[in-house]
Amino acid sequence: MLQKIQNIDIENKRVFLRCDFNVPFDKNGIITDYTRVNAVLKTIKYLLKNNCSIVISSHLWRPKDFEQNFSLAPVQRVLRALLRLPIILASWVSDEKTIEQAKKLKSGEILLLENLRFDSREKKNDENFAKELASMWEIYINDAFWVSHRSHTSVDKITDYFLEWEKAAGFLLQKENKYFKDKINNPERPFIAIVGWAKVSSKLLTIKKLLEKVDKIIIGWAMAFTFLKAEWYEIWKSLVENDLLEEAKNIIETAKKLNKELILPVDFIISDKFWENWIIKTVNFDKIPENFMWLDIWAKSIKLFEKKSESAKMIFWNWPMWAYEFDSFFEWSASIANILANSKWETFAGWWDSIAVINKMWLWQELSFISTWGWASLELLEGKKLVWIEKLKIKKISKN
Secondary structure, X not given: OEOEHHHOOOOOOXXXXXXXXXXXXXXXXXXXXXXXXXXXHXXXXXXXXXXXXXXXXXXXOOOOOOOHHHOOHHHHHHHHHHHOOOOEEOOOOOOHHHHHHHHOOOOOOEEEOOOHHHOOOOOOOOHHHHHHHHOOOOEEEEOOHHHOOOOOOOOOHHHHHOOHHHEEEXXXXXXXXXHHXXXXXXXXXXXXXXXXXXXXXXXXXXXXXXXXXXXXXXXXXXXXXXXXXXXXXXXXXXXXXXHHHHHHHHHHHHXXXXXXXXXXXXXXXXXXXXXXHHOOEEEEOOOOOOOOEEEEEOHHHHHHHHHHHOOOOXXXXXXXXXXXXXXXXXXXXXXXXXXXXXXXXXEEEOOHHHHHHXXXXXXXXXXXXXXXXXXXXXXHHOOOOOHHHHHOEOOOOOOO
């Protein structure tokens, strides 16, 4: 059973809170989506209500060392505005100055560590780094669902230095875990998944596992072309993984054997270049001219996806179609969001690209659940164990 923050004694304690503020930015360094920040406010407010002093940690993107562009300063500003409280930004992750700042924190004060990945030991699951971090706090709380499959120091090794009644899952992590167990593993049927990734290779096992769970699977984005080519259609300059054509054929055959529908786009916007202003025309899936590529799905595909989704009592969507970031293509991914919003049944979405579409359309209240869904949840779909589940399980009677 997962240890929960509300079941341990945190009153007046020093708390290390692992969050996921790996958020998208625009070219001016402004955060463009607050979903992941908003998602942990309940946990932060609960800690404040219990008079905790809080050190918040997160990574941001993939810096090789200190890179100012990946500082958590923008997150500090957003947290300060949302909580209406002072937020101290540490100069580093665990140097002497930062440790001193942490030790001086009073109840109700919050210190935000700099980007965990500025320290190369974070990704190495380093024991000495774990000791440094753990030595400053009495309680460890994980509320970073997105990265909780990773064996990184702040998710994995650090928990070895806290007893069962000193570490727990925050409210966001609990909610994600519960929704996955209650809904995805026991879905209402018919259950339809609308998925889109660039490559089949990175999601091969996920697709196979999804076929076991869903009744229909709609495949979009660039992945669709590997499946189309596997069915002997010419796709020319569009992205395809030729070494996985046999695997794609196997998945198509598996779907047939399981009596599951695997649905691909039927028409496309095409161009000879990947560029917003180079749109040439639209064609059916079997009529792509030589030396052209797909830029997005088109109207017939949307109508097909809508029709196939009409009977669904549960719809899961993980990714936009393709070139949604261009205004002239946005409506096609927006149409997918509308399929979910117009459903009277259970609908949920995740991954920040699809969330970005939902937020831009102001549809978040129309869906049953919007997840901070990421690689962790995909590994759950694949039947793998997650680091955080194992590390935060109650193995004996709690101190409380």
